[in-house]
Amino acid sequence: MGRIFNFSAGPSILPVEVLEEASRQLVDYNNSGMSLIEMSHRGKIYDEVHSGAIVLVREILQVPDDYEIIFIQGGATLQFGMVPMALLTADSSADFVVTGTWAKKAYQDARLIGNAQIIWDGADEKYRRIPSIDELSLHDDAVYVHICSNETIDGIQWQQLPDTGGIPLIVDMSSDIMSRPVDWNKVSMLFAGTQKNLAPAGMALVIMKKSLVGKARKDIPAYLRYDLHANENSLYNTPPTFTVWMTNLTLHWLKRIGGLPEIEKRRDRKAAMLYDAIDNSGGYYTSPVDKNSRSTMNVVWHMPDEQLENKFVNDAEKEGLSGLKGHRSVGGLRASIYNAMPVEGVQTLVEFMHRFMEKHG
Numbered sequence: 001m002g003r004i005f006n007f008s009a010g011p012s013i014l015p016v017e018v019l020e021e022a023s024r025q026l027v028d029y030n031n032s033g034m035s036l037i038e039m040s041h042r043g044k045i046y047d048e049v050h051s052g053a054i055v056l057v058r059e060i061l062q063v064p065d066d067y068e069i070i071f072i073q074g075g076a077t078l079q080f081g082m083v084p085m086a087l088l089t090a091d092s093s094a095d096f097v098v099t100g101t102w103a104k105k106a107y108q109d110a111r112l113i114g115n116a117q118i119i120w121d122g123a124d125e126k127y128r129r130i131p132s133i134d135e136l137s138l139h140d141d142a143v144y145v146h147i148c149s150n151e152t153i154d155g156i157q158w159q160q161l162p163d164t165g166g167i168p169l170i171v172d173m174s175s176d177i178m179s180r181p182v183d184w185n186k187v188s189m190l191f192a193g194t195q196k197n198l199a200p201a202g203m204a205l206v207i208m209k210k211s212l213v214g215k216a217r218k219d220i221p222a223y224l225r226y227d228l229h230a231n232e233n234s235l236y237n238t239p240p241t242f243t244v245w246m247t248n249l250t251l252h253w254l255k256r257i258g259g260l261p262e263i264e265k266r267r268d269r270k271a272a273m274l275y276d277a278i279d280n281s282g283g284y285y286t287s288p289v290d291k292n293s294r295s296t297m298n299v300v301w302h303m304p305d306e307q308l309e310n311k312f313v314n315d316a317e318k319e320g321l322s323g324l325k326g327h328r329s330v331g332g333l334r335a336s337i338y339n340a341m342p343v344e345g346v347q348t349l350v351e352f353m354h355r356f357m358e359k360h361g
């Protein structure tokens with residue numbers, strides 16, 4: 001069976017070149033006589049892959065020298081707890097912009113540690129939009145502000161990150177990492193689970209200003225200490241070597257095709273194709289989110305009734321378009337169009353949408 005178009009939200013599609021390269025090298029890595037994932041993580045061969053991935057992150061995202069790049073297991077969810085454990089104390093506070101499911105989860109974990117304060121909540125508007133900067137009343141004494149740059153479930157995305165002045169901005173970029181440049185004048189820390197735009201599941205990429213690493217608590221269990229991970233080049237303990245290897249290969253692919261400028265072009269083209277199909281359907285397909293908050297990574301939409309939505313998902317699956325069911329908490333449809341999704345995949349989906357509407361609309 002050939003490859004189908006996989007629109008899953010994560011784990012999600014990876015570049016086919018990356019999968020092919022990995023399968024060529026899986027059993028015998030570069031004539032070493034063993035697989036990379038069987039080797040010591042302290043050896044020279046693995047180190048090249050590991051350090052190479054970190055160098056590529058720095059290069060592609062143009063990460064300044066005063067930021068650490070760290071790989072940590074536990075996905076983005078561990079970061080929801082690890083950030084407040086490191087930076088928030090019982091007598092300090094942090095601000096949260098609750099734009100959807102994922103920002104809310106971060107808030108809920110932080111609340112267990114210290115004084116987490118919601119400074120904007122989109123729940124009453126069903127997480128339909130990203131707030132404008134003047135709707136946010138930051139607390140001057142907050143130790144950080146948390147936002148989620150792209151809400152994977154609700155399909156909304158900050159078009160521009162807010163300027164929080166002197167208060168460190170911490171961004172969960174799990175679902176739009178490597179799809180846009182990062183303005184390091186605004187961002188003190190970001191983290192992202194790898195299973196969307198980087199690799200399979202198994203770790204988070206963390207990029208953190210050195211001054212913030214310096215402020216992180218040290219009287220906590222070792223694995224939760226950012227300073228240890230940073231000082232040991234993310235080799236404090238055994239890293240998820242397969243995921244790091246795949247990250248390396250994906251970043252090489254990204255660089256080869258032209259880096260972020262090329263990815264941004266493809267991203268905008270793919271997103272425009274899908275939103276046009278929704279907007280030009282005469283109301284058959286409807287987008288629940290505000291136009292100026294639309295995500296370029298996770299496109300969500302509804303259809304006249306749930307039965308039709310189910311039929312759409314099932315019929316699409318038969319045509320090799322997989323993973324289009326919306327998240328169980330919000331229903332509807334969702335197409336995740338991460339970096340590895342080719343324009344051709346979106347073209348095929350859009351044609352299917354036209355045909356489905358002609359037949360059942």
Ligand code: PMP
Nearest residue numbers: 075076077102152172174175193
């Ligand atoms: N943040 C966002 C924006 C996500 O999309 C996800 C997962 N879909 C998470 C956090 C949680 O990530 P993980 O499953 O890697 O813990």
